[in-house]
Amino acid sequence: MSRPTDRLPYTPPGDQQTAGSAPPGRPRLWPAIAAAIALGLALAFVWSNPKDAEQQREQRATERKAAAADRKSYMTSELPFRKAKAHLSANWGWEEEELVIRLDPTIAAPSNYVQISALGESDSQQALPHIPWPDAAEITLPIEDPPQAITLRVALGDEDWKKGDDAPSHLLRLSPEGKLTDVSTGKELPTRFS
Numbered sequence: 001m002s003r004p005t006d007r008l009p010y011t012p013p014g015d016q017q018t019a020g021s022a023p024p025g026r027p028r029l030w031p032a033i034a035a036a037i038a039l040g041l042a043l044a045f046v047w048s049n050p051k052d053a054e055q056q057r058e059q060r061a062t063e064r065k066a067a068a069a070d071r072k073s074y075m076t077s078e079l080p081f082r083k084a085k086a087h088l089s090a091n092w093g094w095e096e097e098e099l100v101i102r103l104d105p106t107i108a109a110p111s112n113y114v115q116i117s118a119l120g121e122s123d124s125q126q127a128l129p130h131i132p133w134p135d136a137a138e139i140t141l142p143i144e145d146p147p148q149a150i151t152l153r154v155a156l157g158d159e160d161w162k163k164g165d166d167a168p169s170h171l172l173r174l175s176p177e178g179k180l181t182d183v184s185t186g187k188e189l190p191t192r193f194s
Helices: 030-070
Strands: 074-081 084-093 098-105 111-118 121-126 137-142 150-158 169-174 180-182
Touching (some): 074 150, 074 169, 098 150, 111 137
Antiparallel strands (some): 074 084, 098 137, 111 121
């Protein structure tokens, strides 16, 4: 015969359930879901970042091209050297980020020698026996960012110049705005800038 009892059967502490808890044997899923979401967000960030960097590079290149289209880029000036004259020209290639400076002796005032140098670059030309004047001297320099003024030396030997002689020269300062200044006198020389 069984006796009535007021007690419940004994359950070990690990097997006890509380109200609102998951049934035994079912693991909690929220930590795994949170980890999957975090991993997905990290992958999305990594995949989108290279695209953003490429778009920024393209945007900067477009802005540089637009700014280059608005900038003036060609300067010319006539320089006297005793009996001879030469045309100095500077051409800023904003898109190519290079500056080409050229010293071209005029045919009207004969010369035998032309030389130009700036920032470690130099070029010189001499008249040949069968050609009464030298070719133009030309140097190509990188354009700094932001563009800076450049100091250059130009020399031109007239028709009396002979190899080994010193040629008359000018030390000039050329700004990206097309201003040309004689460094020794501080005088701004006339230029045409477009």
